[in-house]
Amino acid sequence: MNKETLILLPTAICFIISLIHILFYKLSRKKRCWISILGGLVVLLSTIYIVCNCTWFLLLGGISSFFAILISFLGLLVIIYSQKYNWQSTFVYDCLLFFFIGSMLGTTLSPNLILFYSFWEFMTFSSFFLILYENTKEAKSASIKYLIMTGAGSIFLLFGILGYLSGIAGQSIFWKHLLFFSIIIGAGIKAGLFPLHSWLADAHPAAPTPISALLSGIMIKIGIYALILFYFEIFSPSWSIGWQTIMIIIGCLTVLTGCLLAIIQNDIKRLLAFSSIGQIGYIFLGIACGTNLGLLGALYHTLNHALFKGLLFLAAGVIIKKVGSRNLSDYGGLGEKMPFTFFAFFIASLSISGIPPFNGFISKWIIYQALLEKGTVLTTVAFLIAILGSCLTLAACLKVLNDTFLGVRKRENIQKESRISPFFSIPMGVLSVLCFILGVFPDFFMNNVFSKIVFAPEVNISLINIVNFYGILLVLVFFVIFIFYKKIIGKMSKKEIFTGGEKLEREIASFDGSQFYLTLRELPVLKTIYNWEDKGYLDIYNIFLKKIVPWLKKVFKVFEISFPTNDKNKT
Numbered sequence: 001m002n003k004e005t006l007i008l009l010p011t012a013i014c015f016i017i018s019l020i021h022i023l024f025y026k027l028s029r030k031k032r033c034w035i036s037i038l039g040g041l042v043v044l045l046s047t048i049y050i051v052c053n054c055t056w057f058l059l060l061g062g063i064s065s066f067f068a069i070l071i072s073f074l075g076l077l078v079i080i081y082s083q084k085y086n087w088q089s090t091f092v093y094d095c096l097l098f099f100f101i102g103s104m105l106g107t108t109l110s111p112n113l114i115l116f117y118s119f120w121e122f123m124t125f126s127s128f129f130l131i132l133y134e135n136t137k138e139a140k141s142a143s144i145k146y147l148i149m150t151g152a153g154s155i156f157l158l159f160g161i162l163g164y165l166s167g168i169a170g171q172s173i174f175w176k177h178l179l180f181f182s183i184i185i186g187a188g189i190k191a192g193l194f195p196l197h198s199w200l201a202d203a204h205p206a207a208p209t210p211i212s213a214l215l216s217g218i219m220i221k222i223g224i225y226a227l228i229l230f231y232f233e234i235f236s237p238s239w240s241i242g243w244q245t246i247m248i249i250i251g252c253l254t255v256l257t258g259c260l261l262a263i264i265q266n267d268i269k270r271l272l273a274f275s276s277i278g279q280i281g282y283i284f285l286g287i288a289c290g291t292n293l294g295l296l297g298a299l300y301h302t303l304n305h306a307l308f309k310g311l312l313f314l315a316a317g318v319i320i321k322k323v324g325s326r327n328l329s330d331y332g333g334l335g336e337k338m339p340f341t342f343f344a345f346f347i348a349s350l351s352i353s354g355i356p357p358f359n360g361f362i363s364k365w366i367i368y369q370a371l372l373e374k375g376t377v378l379t380t381v382a383f384l385i386a387i388l389g390s391c392l393t394l395a396a397c398l399k400v401l402n403d404t405f406l407g408v409r410k411r412e413n414i415q416k417e418s419r420i421s422p423f424f425s426i427p428m429g430v431l432s433v434l435c436f437i438l439g440v441f442p443d444f445f446m447n448n449v450f451s452k453i454v455f456a457p458e459v460n461i462s463l464i465n466i467v468n469f470y471g472i473l474l475v476l477v478f479f480v481i482f483i484f485y486k487k488i489i490g491k492m493s494k495k496e497i498f499t500g501g502e503k504l505e506r507e508i509a510s511f512d513g514s515q516f517y518l519t520l521r522e523l524p525v526l527k528t529i530y531n532w533e534d535k536g537y538l539d540i541y542n543i544f545l546k547k548i549v550p551w552l553k554k555v556f557k558v559f560e561i562s563f564p565t566n567d568k569n570k571t
Contacts, residue, residue: 007054007109010047010072011119013039014102018095025091033083036094040072040079043101047072050109057111060229062453063299067108067225070303071218074310075101077427081314082210084423085321093133093208100126100214107222113161120157120222124150127219131207142199142206145541149189149199157186157226164230176235180243183230191223193284194254197277198539201261204273205326209317212269216276217310221302224283231287232295247288248378252385254281259392261533263399264520267326268316271396272309275352278389279305282367285382289370296450297366304359304438308351311431315345318424319404328403335405340420342405344428349397351435354390359438364390 017039021032051065058064079097086093103126106119124147132143160182168175185196192200200220204212258278265271283305286298318341319334320326335342351358354365364386371383438445521530529538536542 007050007057007111008106008115009050010043010068011102011106011109013043013046014098014105017043018098018102021091021095021098027091032091032094036079036083036098037076039098040076040101043105044069044072044076047105047109058108059110059112059116060225060233063225063228064108066299066303066449066453067221068105070221070306071101071104071108074217074306075104075214077310077314077430078210078214080423081213081317081427082208084421085210085317086208093130096126096130096133097211100130100211104218104222108225113165117154117158117161120226121154123219123222124154127211127215130211131203131215133208133211134206136206138202139206142202146199146203149196149541153186153189153196155186156182156189160186160230180230180235183226183235184243184247187223187226187230188250189223190220191227191284192220192254192277192280193223193250194257194277194281195538195540197254197257198541200277201270201273204276205267205269209269209313209320212273213310213313213317216273216313217306220276220280221306224280224287224298224302227284227287228295228298231290244288244290245378248285248382251281251285251288252382254278254284255385255389256281257538259389259396260526260529263392263396264530265396266328268319268328268331268400268404269313269326271328271400272312272316275312275393275396276305276309278393279309279352281389282364282386285386286367286370289374289379291370291373293366293373294370297363297370299450299453300366300445301360301363304351304363304435307431307434307438308348308358308360311344311348311428311435312352314424314428314431315341315348318420318428319345328400331404333405338405338420340425340428344432345405346401347432347435349394349401351439353394353397355394357436357439359435362439362442 017035020035020039024032027035047068051069055061055065079101082089082093082097100123103119103123107116107123110116110119128143128147131146132139160179163175163179163182168179170176189196189199200215204215207215255278258274258276258281262271262274262278265274279301283298283301286294286296286301288294318338319331322334322338323330325331347358351360354360368383368386371379371386520526532538
């Protein structure tokens with residue numbers, strides 16, 4: 001067997017394991033558990049082997065290898081996590097999970113565009129069934145929305161691919177622009193770019209939590225992979241100067257939309273879903289710069305986002321399992337009940353907010369530098385919006401930390417976790433450590449990893465190290481303050497409260513953090529934005545249902561066709 005044939009070996013292994021789960025569905029849950037874990041490990045090892053020996057056959061060489069290893073690594077952690085989280089699941093879940101991972105690997109390991117698109121479709125359909133897996137009204141509505149939107153995106157992507165393969169891109173500038181526009185739409189829907197993002201905010205909360213981690217951490221990055229493929233390798237940034245402006249504007253709107261809508265959510269998974277949209281905006285800004293420095297920042301943030309967003313969703317899954325609810329209003333005081341989960345969520349929150357010394361700070365720093373080096377008014381505005389987005393992300397994370405771990409306990413029947421399951425602790429622990437290591441030692445990864453993927457331009461590592469030093473001091477000061485609060489102020493806060501000679505209950509005297517953030521809805525500019533969101537004006541799918549579907553019903557009223565309603569929870 002030649003090396004070109006071996007390229008798809010990890011994908012083939014995933015499909016074989018998926019088939020094993022079907023053929024041996026009567027096996028005990030424990031045996032299926034070990035088949036899944038060992039299978040995930042074999043997939044990771046085979047991916048590393050392919051990357052070391054067959055990189056030159058791939059569409060994007062080192063970049064394809066980077067995405068493939070990221071998929072197989074996070075896939076293994078999600079597989080381990082799933083064995084405890086979905087212990088009562090049937091063989092169908094394991095089958096779909098491996099088929100999903102295999103399809104994502106296939107898109108990045110494909111040696112040509114035809115195979116790339118084929119696996120792209122496999123990925124769409126397998127993720128559709130995984131979103132639908134819990135079979136709730138919410139899952140049905142979200143999965144239909146996802147299938148319709150990503151299906152439309154696939155049509156645009158196919159048009160762009162066929163147009164490029166046919167050679168019409170070189171016939172006139174019109175066709176070149178049209179094909180690139182088609183690629184932006186097709187890949188942008190999968191990536192969750194504004195205004196094509198609405199499926200993401202519904203699908204992530206509806207899917208099982210391990211799948212949410214894969215959707216956010218990996219699948220939307222396949223859209224980013226497609227954008228890098230066509231923007232840098234096929235069409236070239238030097239040609240698309242006008243498109244750079246459009247892409248930077250889209251990136252800014254994506255950052256603002258995701259961060260502003262995340263901060264007002266009460267559903268923890270929906271909040272994390274909107275924050276994913278915001279982080280995709282950062283990656284897109286790096287790509288839009290059209291420079292090696294911007295691409296370096298985009299790739300590094302792709303890696304970092306997969307790590308800290310995967311960690312956030314996995315930690316959220318443990319909380320949901322413990323409390324039995326996704327609403328922040330049902331949480332509170334879980335810090336002492338769930339110390340390991342609290343620590344993991346805290347690290348991920350600082351990482352996604354771009355706080356040194358964690359990994360999110362490094363990648364955002366590089367993207368900031370790429371924007372400023374462009375030196376235009378637009379990129380300067382984009383830089384300021386990116387800074388604002390980080391502040392809003394931090395505010396949203398502080399909201400979750402306060403309402404979940406530091407607030408007043410809402411449910412007294414929650415038992416203290418004596419020992420967290422290794423199926424939970426291992427994936428969360430690994431991701432927590434990596435969030436720290438990739439932030440503290442960025443020069444190692446720049447010189448030994450990313451320099452082999454893309455030409456590594458000069459990054460001011462010494463300045464980053466100085467900022468990281470002060471970041472470490474900041475984190476240590478925070479923990480000292482936190483311990484002081486828990487040991488001294490916390491005990492004092494348990495005392496009875498007297499106002500005007502009248503004793504008040506602690507729950508009445510406290511002020512819910514979520515209620516505080518709802519005051520943002522009344523601010524002049526934000527009030528308009530949030531009203532647009534409530535009315536569905538920021539949801540292109542909703543606009544389609546309100547304007548296009550009624551017209552289609554009139555045209556095709558002779559047929560009995562059932563269309564989705566505007567209600568997010570109904571179909």
